[in-house]
Amino acid sequence: MPELIPPTTTLHTAFRDCRTDWGPGTHEDGFGITTTDDPDTPAGFTTWIHRITTRPHSTPRWIVEDGHLLGAITLQHRLNEQTGHIGYGIRPSARGHGLATWALAQTLTLAHTTGLDRVLLLCASGNTASARTIERNGGTLAGDNGHMKRYWITLGNGGAPQPASTSPIN
Template identity: 50%
Template sequence: MPALIVPTTRLHTAWLEAHDEWGPGSHEDGFGLRPSDEVDSPAGFAAWVARLGRESGQATIEAHRVHCTYRWIVEGDQVLGGIALRHGFNDFVQAAGHVGYGIRPSARRRGLATWALGRILDEARKHGMDQVLIVCAADNIASAKTIERHGGVPEGIRDTHLGPARRYWIKIGRTAT
């Protein structure tokens, strides 16, 4: 049974296995990984996990000043993917969306992205968000279907620095207090 967890140094080896499966140059959305992050050594990995906010699961992306909640999708001691919820709405969120996620290739087609997106939308609701923007590559039909399963309404396709991207809005409403 999958779980969403706060990033942890305990899963260093398992995370590296997932990272290696993506291969060099591949995009691993949802992990908050930057090109400058050194994750191979225990010290570098610990620094990266600390930057993600291991204690609270939240951090600020300094270059874009976006408050973010990171979660790893795990099953047992295996890292299957990652998902991030970006709070607020600035230029970075306008381009990348409120939610980013990625599932390692060997774990795809199991419904994990759909499941994880549902959980992170619950988190967005708890943070008082009424709606979220989700962006995916225009040719990523699997991701588009995942977003649409959660009520994603297409805004259109825009050209980005990574190529054409589909943009969706999901209305989630607030949790009653």
């Protein structure tokens, strides 16, 4: 069973395996890697983990199962119109099993406990898998400029919307 955990330096090898699965030159959504980070070396990895885990108003989580890093999801406690409140990504070999839907549902509950009553999520207009993930968790399309879709999820009535499943499909 997967779990959401804070990023940790103990998973450097698992992170490198996950990054290899993504392939060179691609952006791993949800991990918070910038062009100035060097997560491939032990020292750079430690520095990066420290940066993302001490950022104010942000809660990063890694999706881990049996020591394997399957993806990441990050909650921004304050609205950023360019990135939304929540960003996530699942490594290519782990996609199609409901992990993103499950992780988003868990993160919506966390968002509600931090005092948010609604969250903005963005996804590329052509990313139908991400759009379905957001819609399964109660996302309402607020706009599509042909490049990016904007969804709002309302977290009222004492908690996050109930997803179709409380655990990923295996």
